[in-house]
Amino acid sequence: MSIVTKLETFLDALEGSQTPDDIQSLVVALRESYGVSNAVYHAVNVGPMPYAALTYSPEWMQYYHDQKYVQVDPVVKGAIRQFHPMDWKQLDWSGKGSREFLGEAIAAGVCNQGLSVPIRGPNGQFALFTINDNCNDASWEKFSKEYKRDMMLISHYIHRRVTEILIPESENDTRALSPRETDSLKYLSLGFSRGQISEKLKISEHTLRVYIDSARHKLGALNTIHAVMTAYSRGLISF
Amino acid sequence: MSIVTKLETFLDALEGSQTPDDIQSLVVALRESYGVSNAVYHAVNVGPMPYAALTYSPEWMQYYHDQKYVQVDPVVKGAIRQFHPMDWKQLDWSGKGSREFLGEAIAAGVCNQGLSVPIRGPNGQFALFTINDNCNDASWEKFSKEYKRDMMLISHYIHRRVTEILIPESENDTRALSPRETDSLKYLSLGFSRGQISEKLKISEHTLRVYIDSARHKLGALNTIHAVMTAYSRGLISF
DNA sequence: ACGCTATTCCCCATAAATAGTGAGGGCTAT
DNA sequence: ATAGCCCTCACTATTTATGGGGAATAGCGT
Incomplete structure (x- = not known):
């Protein structure tokens, strides 16, 4: 069962990784073990700083970043x-x-066939493998049919390891909102006045204001929009 | 390889499912094939109406819904x-x-050991398996170690099928925003005035207002907060 | 070439948000 | 039982946002 072996080998190696460079090496190794031209983990919206582990050329990566191609790239948009x-x-x-x-990407060594796995985490995290x-x-x-499930698991585990390495624990110390504060922000997020x-x-508008204000202060938000966004991305309200 | 067989059997059956009732039957079958007491797919925030496919008693499900336990349940909150x-x-x-x-859940037949897989989709979808x-x-x-990866794949495929069945295509007709509109909403989401x-x-405040207004109209949003939330959950802006 | 959209600018009136400062009763946890 | 948060309501004043108009230039896709 070579499929299982490849997957197991990769996931075991991933458990031992400690630094972003380790992840980078693993992505390179993955490309070889699965026999594809490129493998890319791209943290689109994970933590404050951008991160990617990939086998594309550093020049293309830099150019992609400088040109803000993350806003153009049809792979990301799709x-x-x-x-x-x-x-x-x-x-x-x-x-x-x-x-x-597309023209520039192909010139930079990006190939014609691709499979991209969307990865979503808490706090609005979004990444691509x-x-x-x-x-x-x-x-x-x-190839795609044979290895798609491997790729789904691999993308999940890479993201998990990357976030463990990159996101400090302190990000998680979120004092919860009270039920009324949660309700208030939830309805605000839905567009109600x-x-x-x-x-x-069934409360006065004054009281509602107190909830919104206290939620804003608890979340350290600059205004109501910021408070709603913060609450949403921390999973304190649903949409 | 019984693991692969179980997983393959389930995923094949899932492909053939056409209705919410089919999904329900599959979840019941899954409980039996993996030899656990309960299996639950719970669409916490997927589409307008709540949905669940589960092996808990209908009474407990109804009570959970009536009591709004989704806001209390430590499994969901965690x-x-x-x-x-x-x-x-x-x-x-x-x-x-x-x-x-916890007391009420155990009385209703919920067991002491559990493994829950968070599932996130586009537009802020959140579900649990x-x-x-x-x-x-x-x-x-x-058990958990042996079947965790099966469960990760199963949860993904159930959610995929459920959303295909429940979410109409028309939800996806999202006209993209212009670059300036995107910029405007992004900065709004970060709490700037x-x-x-x-x-x-480097534009006038009047012009900025035009962008915010047009973004609001394009997104079909009721106000700015709603526009920012909609843009965010559709992936049109990052945070 | 034509239509559509993006980008930029302006006025006015009303609604909403922000920042203070207050008070009283209830529930929970240590 | 005492401290701390939760829920509820009230007043005032200032700043900001919203919704309704209108208008011009430039670029892209069919």
Whole structure:
């Protein structure tokens, strides 16, 4: 069972990794063990600083960053509204920006076939794991079908390790909001006005204001929008 | 390889499911094939109406819903800030509400050991997949270690199927925002005032307002807070 | 070439948010 | 039982945001 062996070997190695450089080495090793041209873990929205572990050239990585291509890249734009691993053939490559990006990406060594796994974590974390190769559609389909589940597990475990390494523990010390504060922010996030919310909660608008204010202070938020966003990304309210 | 067989059998059956009732039957079948007391898929924040496929008693499900226990349940509160599958032993069961809930849950047939897999999708989707059994810590640890990856894949595929069945296609017709609109909402989400943002973007405050307004209209949002939340949960802005 | 969208600017009136300072009763945990 | 948070309501004043208009230039896609 070579599938299981490859996966097990990788996940075991991942457990032993301690630094971002270790992750980088593992991604390189992964490319080789699965026989693809590129493997990329890209932390799109994880913690304050950007992070990626990849086998693309450092020049392309730097250029991608400098050009703010994360806002253009059809892979990112597509994956962010996707739940399941996504084949690059599903993507929309039309539009001037996308076509220019594609040209530059191919020139930089990015291949024609790709499979990208969206990864979502708490606090609005979003990352992508991509494998990328040059081959025809039939071969890619076969490869993709055989290893998709491996890739789903691998992407999950890489993200887990990366966040363990990158995100300090102190990020998690979140004093919870009171039920009324939670309710207030939840209705605000749904677009209701204070008048509507105070009716729903059957309290005066003054009281509602007290909740919103205290929630804002507890969350260390600068204003109501910030408070709602903070509460949402900390999982204190749902949408 | 019984593990692979079980998993394959389940995922194949899942592909053939067409209705919420089919999913329910599959969850019951899953409980039996893995030999646990309960299996639960719980769509906490997926689409407008609540949904669950589970082997707990209908009475407990109804009571849980009526009591709004989703706001109390330590499993939900814990999983929502967790990325990796979470053993119930990691949870904080202190606090009056949690202890009362625990008592009622056990009386309703919920077992002492549990493993819950958090599932996150686009547009702020959040769901939970839980397996639950009565046994000692050592047995559970063994079981958990053996089948955790199966459960991760199963939870992903159940959620995928549920959303395919429950969420209509029309939810996905999202016109993208322009770069300036994106910038405006991003800075709003970070807590800046319109004065600060117009300085940063080097445009007049009037112009900024045009962007915020047009973003609001494009997103079908009721006000600015709603627009920012919608943009965020659709992945149009990062945080 | 035409239409659509992006970008930029402006006025006015009303609604909402922010920052103070207050008070009283209830529940929980140590 | 005592401290701390939770829930509820009230007043005032200032700053900011919202919603309704309108208008011009420039670029991109069909």
